[in-house]
Amino acid sequence: MIEIKKLTKQADNKLILRGVDLHIEKGETVAILGPNGAGKSTLLKVLATLIKPTSGQVLINGMELKKNQVEIKKLLGYLPHSSLLYDHYSPLENLVFFGNIYGVRVVEQKAIQLVKEVGLSFFLNEPVKNFSRGMIQRIAIARAIVHDPAVLLLDEPHTGLDQGAISILNNVILSMKEKGATTLMVTHDFKQAAEICDRVIIVKNGKIVDDFKIENRNLGYVSEKYELQMEAVS
Numbered sequence: 092m093i094e095i096k097k098l099t100k101q102a103d104n105k106l107i108l109r110g111v112d113l114h115i116e117k118g119e120t121v122a123i124l125g126p127n128g129a130g131k132s133t134l135l136k137v138l139a140t141l142i143k144p145t146s147g148q149v150l151i152n153g154m155e156l157k158k159n160q161v162e163i164k165k166l167l168g169y170l171p172h173s174s175l176l177y178d179h180y181s182p183l184e185n186l187v188f189f190g191n192i193y194g195v196r197v198v199e200q201k202a203i204q205l206v207k208e209v210g211l212s213f214f215l216n217e218p219v220k221n222f223s224r225g226m227i228q229r230i231a232i233a234r235a236i237v238h239d240p241a242v243l244l245l246d247e248p249h250t251g252l253d254q255g256a257i258s259i260l261n262n263v264i265l266s267m268k269e270k271g272a273t274t275l276m277v278t279h280d281f282k283q284a285a286e287i288c289d290r291v292i293i294v295k296n297g298k299i300v301d302d303f304k305i306e307n308r309n310l311g312y313v314s315e316k317y318e319l320q321m322e323a324v325s
């Protein structure tokens with residue numbers, strides 16, 4: 092589904108990604124862990140076609156990223172740090188707007204269903220500018236999946252969410268997985284990674300330093316593997 096070969100990214104004379112090789116199967120839910128500044132968001136931005144890699148190759152669904160940006164963008168649902176929502180629009184208006192960009196059919200119905208799914212039906216027609224950070228994040232998640240993307244790219248999706256909203260988000264991710272979606276999630280939240288991901292990738296200094304499967308939601312195993320990499324000299 093996603094094939095990354097010898098990927099590098101340089102900016103301002105700094106090598107941010109230093110040769111990333113990664114293969115992700117369709118339907119996998121993968122957590123990307125790593126310390127601040129490791130290059131996690133940069134990797135996600137390259138996959139989201141927002142920044143160009145310096146060298147290397149990325150294939151999504153067999154299509155080369157460099158040559159098929161328009162086709163690939165249709166497959167992607169990207170949740171960045173900023174919500175990308177229009178402040179003065181309501182959740183309904185925002186989702187209809189973004190749904191129309193992606194050519195979603197029966198878009199209003201889809202928007203209403205998603206707002207319900209993220210638990211904000213009561214605020215369907217309120218301008219987003221009046222929302223709390225957690226409420227905005229819920230609508231941002233709905234925006235990212237309005238077109239039922241085959242690939243979900245989530246950058247710290249649990250940040251700012253209360254326990255109820257975390258459950259809602261995890262259910263959204265799991266229901267996307269049931270529909271066959273592939274998810275890559277940058278996170279500092281090991282608990283959530285262990286809860287919903289099948290696999291963990293640890294990024295350090297622009298490189299993948301560990302890559303392992305998680306079984307039985309074993310949070311202790313994830314923490315141990317992480318600590319081991321942080322202690323290692325690289």
Ligand SMILES: Nc1ncnc2c1ncn2[C@@H]1O[C@H](COP(=O)(O)OP(=O)(O)OP(=O)(O)O)[C@@H](O)[C@H]1O
Binds near residue numbers: 128
């Ligand atoms: N456009 C850019 N120009 C120069 N340096 C950049 C650019 N984008 C990112 N960087 C640097 O690259 C490094 C990796 O950034 P990135 O945002 O990918 O890290 P991250 O692993 O997501 O970190 P965090 O956990 O803090 O979000 C950082 O040192 C950052 O300052």
